[in-house]
Amino acid sequence: NAGVTQTPKFQVLKTGQSMTLQCAQDMNHNSMYWYRQDPGMGLRLIYYSASEGTTDKGEVPNGYNVSRLNKREFSLRLESAAPSQTSVYFCASRADRADGELFFGEGSRLTVL
C-alpha cells in the first residue's frame, strides 16, 4: 500500500525555470494538500483541494499553481522559480471525516539557485 507518492524527491532549478511537483494517493480520499516546510517555520499550507475539481488557497499561495487532475492526483506548479521557493514540499491527503488525519508523502526537496 503506497499511500501518498510524491515525485521528484530532489530537484535543483535555476531562477526563472518552471517545474511541476507530482502527487498521487491511493486511499480514495477527497481532500489533498500541498505544504512547504522551512526551518523554524513549521508546515505552511500552500493550496488544498477539498474534492476533485476544486482548489483553494492556503497561507502562502503566491508563486504557485495547482491542478487537481482527478481524485488521485494533485500537482503543484512553479511557473517561474525564485530562491525564496527553496524548501521541502509535502503533499498530503486526508481521511474523509471532519476530524480526519493527514497522510503525508515523503517530501520533495527543491533548491532554486
Added chain:
Amino acid sequence: SQKIEQNSEALNIQEGKTATLTCNYTNYSPAYLQWYRQDPGRGPVFLLLIRENEKEKRKERLKVTFDTTLKQSLFHITASQPADSATYLCALLTSGGYQKVTFGTGTKLQVIP
C-alpha cells in the same frame, strides 16, 4: 492574526522522564486538534486526535490535553525513550472550514540516554 505556537523549538530530556510539549493558539476556534511526529527526512505521521469537547486523550505512553479556555494543548510522553526523539507538530482543524489544516511550528524533542 491567527497564530499557532509550540513552546520551544527544541527540548532535551533524560530517558525515563516525562516530556511535555505545548501548543498555544490565538484567534482560532478549533473543533479538533491533532498531533503528529516527524522524523528527519520523512513526512509527518499522525499520532493522536482530541476534540474540543474532550479534556484528555491517551494512547499507550502518550497523553494529550486540550484546554479551550487557555487555548492550549499539552502533549505528554511518559517514560520517554531515545526512540521518541523526533519533531512533534500540532495541527488545528476548525469546524467551519475544517478542510483547512493548520500546523504549529513544531518542537524537536531529544531524549538523552
